Amino acid sequence: MSQDGPIRVILVDDHKHIHDAVSTLLNQQADIQLVGQASNGFEVVRLCDELKPDVILMDVVMPGMNGVEATRQIREKHPHIKILVLSSFQDDASVHEMLANGANGYVLKGAIALDLADTIRTTYQGKSVFSNEVAQMLLRPNRDEQQQTFGLTDREQEVIKLMADGLNNNEIAHRLFISRSTVKFHIANIVQKMGVETRAEAIVLAAKNGLI
Amino acid sequence: MSQDGPIRVILVDDHKHIHDAVSTLLNQQADIQLVGQASNGFEVVRLCDELKPDVILMDVVMPGMNGVEATRQIREKHPHIKILVLSSFQDDASVHEMLANGANGYVLKGAIALDLADTIRTTYQGKSVFSNEVAQMLLRPNRDEQQQTFGLTDREQEVIKLMADGLNNNEIAHRLFISRSTVKFHIANIVQKMGVETRAEAIVLAAKNGLI
DNA sequence: CGCACACCTGTCCTTGTGGATAGGTGTTGT
DNA sequence: ACAACACCTATCCACAAGGACAGGTGTGCG
Structure with a gap:
């Protein structure tokens, strides 16, 4: 892992200005060498066999084979190559997909100007x-979904929690000091607001959304 | 964010040899300055007010105030200070706890020798x-819990999934080409195996454990 | 005041569920 | 061959839930 020669890097991106910017940045670094460039997944997979890089800077969205598939193939054939994702924007889906396929880091292009060299070195080590926005995303999986209340009123949320505890209508009624009729009324509203057909579905939806 | 002066760093650790090692490493770096050292949480909280560092290298396990509480307090009072956790070992609990309290990175001490300077610069930016072991942990949250099947047989898992879709016993029976009686039999077994009282509770438990 | 809305209650009737009980068939491993 | 286990089926009955009405009360707002 200690550097004998320079860190060999391949850049994969389908935008010329990214190539120019990265070249300029990395050419100032003695310990990092940009040994190849590709503009889609097919090229980089082929280049890996040929150039044996240490680190790949990989875009996600590209014509032909995209970054996800390219990452998967490279990870399979060359497990030692570090793959650093350069993404144009915060794309929830691609973050998880790229990392699940073996990417070692995920930084936003907006941040690369600052110091791509350090990021490459750190990854190489x-x-x-991760860009902080990306790290936040990883640390709080589905924080948004947890806020889903489906427009349920306070009382309705109390009722669905008791439903989830397995209480039947009578038990809920006693617990809340209301009549069985009222409980049924609330449940009917809950089911309707959540857009489901039965109380069972409502419970599952609520559980999956952290409402319970 | 661009460096006018050097990156100002405080080290917090209760082991002298870590202090020595970090000092040695960082003294070689022109752009990083070790401006203070502390050996517990109380000291670093006080030092932060006084020295206004850019980055804190924080141990987790310390006498007196530990790293978690120190991180929380510093994050609250000085949101701009980056906190990089240096952990002696992979401690599942502390990873999540430190990050939840605002740590910006988490690296294992075994890896710092390689290049702490790059890690500090990258964090500063x-x-x-994260050390790779730590990143892996973040990417696979509660893999264990998802394996919870409560000893349900394949058929029982099919049944509970349909229950969760809101199907009633008759619908489940039709869907699985079995009788209503059999469905009731399976549900009774499911409820019993999951250690709950009602089908509703079984559904919630299943949903919470990713069984559905 | 009048409206919206959360909240509460009742009745009637059909259908579904819970629980107990008592079996049968087919596969796998000792 | 026998046991263990998954899987399937049936019957009986009390009770719960679902759906459709048709209301009443209290609070906040324009």
Whole structure:
């Protein structure tokens, strides 16, 4: 892992200005060498066999084979190559998909100007680097979904929690000091507001959305 | 975010040899300055007010105030200070706890020798850095819990999934080409195996454990 | 005041569920 | 061959839930 020669890097991106910017940045670094460039997944997979890079800077969205599939194939054939994702924007789906397929880091292009070289070195050393926005996303999986209340009123939320505890209508009624009729009324509203057909579905939806 | 002066760093650790090692490493770096050292949480909280560091290298396990509480307090009073956790070992609980309290990165001490300077620079630039072991842990949250099947047989798992879709016993029976009686039999077994009282509770438990 | 809305209650009737009980068939491993 | 286990089926009955009405009360707002 210690550097004998320079860190060999391949850049994969289908935008010329990214190539120019990265070249300029990395050419100033003695310990990092940009050994190849590709503009889609097919090219980089082929280049890996040929150039044996240490680190790949990979875009996600590209014509032909995209970054996800390219990452998967490279990870399979060359497990030692570090793959650092350069994404144009915060794309929830691609973050998880790229990392699940073996990417070692995920930084937003907006941040690369600052110091891409350090990021490459850190990744090369076996650490994972994420732009803070990306790290936040990883640390709070589905924080948005947890806020889903489906427009349920306070009382309705109390009722669905008791439903989830397995109480039947009578038990809920006693617990809340209301009549069985009222409980049924609330449940009917809950089911309707949640857009489901039965109380069972409402419970599952609520559970999946952290409402319970 | 661009460096006018050097990156000002405080080290917090209760082991002298870590202090020595970090000092040695960082003294070689022109752009990083070790401006203070502390050996517990109380000291670093006080030092932060006084020294206004850019980055804190924080141990987790310390006498007196531990790293978690120190991180929380510093994050609250000085939101701009980056906190990089240096952990002696992979401690599942502390990873999540430290990050939840605002740590910006989490690296294992075994890896710092390689290049702590790059890690500090990368963190300073607003990215999150994690040792790969730690990143793996973040990417697979509660893999164990998802394996919870409560000893349900294949058929029982099919049944509970249909229950969760809101199907009643008759519909489940039709869907699985079995009788209503059999469905009731399976549900009774499911409820019993899951250690709950009602089908509603079984559904919630299943939903919470990713069984559905 | 009048409206909206959360909240509460009742009745009637059909259908579904819970629980107990008592079996049968087919596969797998000792 | 026998046991263990998954899987399937049936019957009986009390009770719960669902759906459709048709209301009443209290609070906040324009």
